[in-house]
Amino acid sequence: MPYQEIADLPDSVKNHLPKHAAEIFVAAFNNAEKEYKEEETAFRVAWAAVKRDYEKGEDGNWHKKSE
DSSP states (O other): OOOSSGGGSOHHHHTTSOHHHHHHHHHHHHHHHHHHOOHHHHHHHHHHHHHHHEEEOTTSSEEEOOO
């Protein structure tokens, strides 16, 4: 099921990602779900896309990687 907006994401995702990371997640998830037709694969692809630019901090939230 594609996500129309950030508010549609599961709480475990939207409550921990900053806005830009959540936007990356939505776009990657929707593209992967359309291509692979599997929700589990789409979640893996979306998290991989987020992890390119963000990392999980000690506080449990995601932060933009420093360059």
